[in-house]
């Protein structure tokens with residue numbers, strides 16, 4: 254379908270489907286068009302339908318209703334919640350859609366095998382949204398490694414700085430707080446990190462060990478006088494950085510009173526206003542005390558990976574950081590590289606030479622949406638749909654499955670007190 258406008262259906266028009274990819278697609282009108290949308294939330298459905306000019310008969314009250322129709326588009330974006338991805342994507346593949354699906358594919362090993370089989374049997378393409386690969390930051394690191402200046406990669410140390418308020422928002426009060434409803438946090442939050450680690454190293458992972466726990470966000474750590482909700486006369490409010498009014502009203506990065514109306518504010522209310530946000534904090538899940546929620550996912554975890562050929566990689570994920578984003582150190586036989594994604598700076602130290610500092614922030618690039626990754630992923634998916642040869646960045650189902658196997662092995666290891674888990678038997 255070279256050059257033709259790609260017709261796209263979106264299942265789930267929430268934060269990712271409507272805002273992240275939906276908005277990117279509005280900037281690509283000459284190459285792609287959203288022709289059908291589905292969501293169980295009528296307000297979101299109407300907003301997304303209106304934004305893309307989708308006629309009423311192509312707006313569906315659920316992904317299931319959309320998937321009951323004959324094929325309506327060339328590709329489907331599956332942007333529903335974690336445990337829905339495989340049922341929705343498998344049905345779409347069987348209907349003949351190519352699929353771009355949100356991560357994680359699934360927390361179940363048998364689902365990874367099932368979707369791989371269905372995609373193969375139906376001759377369809379599946380791209381998984383590992384947005385970090387596409388960022389100028391990780392693209393620069395990958396090119397540096399592949400150029401050979403660092404020699405052979407021996408170690409990589411990566412840190413995912415979740416950030417204190419992001420942990421509270423998504424993993425204590427929000428959608429990803431309970432494993433049985435979503436996935437273990439090492440899969441939900443870190444499948445991107447595990448994906449880029451395997452991709453950067455260019456080798457398969459042989460075995461994994463892991464430790465971690467939910468150490469802080471639980472009742473036993475509630476300060477004296479803590480109320481069940483931040484707005485119900487909490488006596489610990491002043492000194493608590495997790496106070497919902499601080500995060501959603503007055504924090505300079507996230508608060509609506511500081512002008513922020515995007516994520517995470519728009520998760521509390523569509524078209525947010527101060528009044529709507531105050532109401533959400535007073536009555537909804539995002540106003541609960543972080544020590545009195547029903548969360549069970551970890552707030553810190555480390556993963557050690559032994560790669561084919563002997564390299565060792567480690568990832569630390571921690572809630573307890575003031576700034577978000579990734580930091581990474583790559584160590585090779587001829588040099589090392591250090592990078593800070595938040596600052597968009599990379600320092601390359603070839604042994605015996607003056608270090609080179611690359612300040613990507615000074616280049617005129619658009620870093621909105623996962624450091625620019627959302628837009629570049631969408632562009633590459635449309636490229637793929639228009640028949641362009643994908644480069645090594647594109648995260649096909651097969652490559653994404655590798656990161657999921659590492660995450661599932663890490664979770665198994667964590668639950669078995671750091672037992673070493675072999676990956677090969679999981680590949681099936």
Ligand SMILES: NC(=O)c1ccc[n+]([C@@H]2O[C@H](COP(=O)([O-])OP(=O)(O)OC[C@H]3O[C@@H](n4cnc5c(N)ncnc54)[C@H](O)[C@@H]3O)[C@@H](O)[C@H]2O)c1
Pocket residue numbers: 264265266267268269270291292293294297314315316317332333334335337355356357382383384428441623
């Ligand atoms: N790639 C990334 O970097 C990235 C970042 C954040 C979230 N995610 C993933 O994206 C997915 C969506 O996250 P989100 O933040 O957009 O969540 P969200 O809750 O804002 O959006 C999900 C939408 O799916 C809708 N939905 C639920 N059941 C449905 C059904 N049966 N049919 C149609 N729609 C249905 C919901 O009403 C909601 O609007 C999650 O799996 C999440 O883990 C990926």
